[in-house]
């Protein structure tokens with residue numbers, strides 16, 4: 452390899468924030484997607500990104516968290532119905548009235564912005580190829596494997612397991628970062644726990660204390676006692692930074708992917724960028740101030756035996772504005788096997804997915820460059 456090529460490679464490894472700060476006027480080849488994968492690709496004279504005529508009016512279902520918590524609230528039943536509808540038909544919803552204070556939200560966003568504004572030598576301290584590290588700074592998806600890089604730098608923070616020890620390894624600069632991130636992680640965990648109860652209820656799986664259960668019924672319940680397992684489950688926070696990009700039509704902030712966990716709660720700023728698939732088209736999710744975007748992950752699709760959908764989404768970049776998002780991914784403990792709930796399997800609706808676990812998932816993402824929905828596809832059982 453020529454010295455020039457080596458130099459180029461090391462520049463890419465420093466990420467897109469660094470690249471942007473060097474004042475690049477063009478997207479380097481490493482980030483240029485094949486024509487068919489670009490965001491504004493034209494198929495039969497139509498640009499799929501903007502082809503959805505409904506896009507301008509597209510609104511995600513909005514779920515009111517406060518009303519969901521009102522045990523005897525008159526609107527609760529309606530909110531549960533909307534929640535089930537959103538998980539089944541969109542795989543996404545916007546959560547309002549979540550009760551996390553504006554201060555905690557803005558502290559998290561500001562601390563995240565300031566982290567990415569640190570000099571590269573500070574951020575670099577957290578760069579590691581170890582996917583299991585409690586803190587991992589990096590760029591693209593998998594910078595040791597990706598053929599084409601995406602226009603995104605990230606900071607991944609493992610929040611659970613071992614909540615008492617891990618935060619001490621999280622960035623110590625900016626000085627308030629840890630405190631803000633720990634507080635924010637706890638608050639999102641609470642929201643997740645309540646959403647799990649609501650989702651299990653919509654699936655008809657909420658645990659009831661039943662003292663007359665037979666041994667067989669108890670065994671049957673084992674795999675449905677995910678409510679408790681999820682409450683002490685894994686939590687990973689990913690802070691994404693998408694700097695302005697000189698040629699946003701040639702690349703993506705994040706390529707099409709689905710999230711592997713049970714539910715993801717995304718906090719983002721006022722800059723649009725997130726798109727989801729709807730009826731074969733890409734639609735932009737418009738930021739709704741003060742809300743979270745929540746999406747169903749692969750584990751919930753598997754657990755619900757395909758009733759709730761883990762929908763492919765991607766992130767666009769733009770030439771003028773930097774964008775920050777904080778995704779909080781929640782699922783079962785790492786060692787737990789995820790499988791369709793037995794109560795959702797019957798003759799009419801046979802089991803659709805194989806058992807799966809984190810180890811298989813980690814092996815999968817470490818061994819390949821593709822971020823498409825292949826992992827979930829690989830867990831599907833052949834249907835006759």
Ligand SMILES: O=C(O)CCC(=O)C(=O)O
Nearest residue numbers: 689691719725766776778
């Ligand atoms: O930036 C966003 O809005 C979404 C990020 C995302 O999809 C992810 O972190 O998995």
Ligand SMILES: [Fe+2]
Nearest residue numbers: 708709710764
């Ligand atoms: Fe995602």
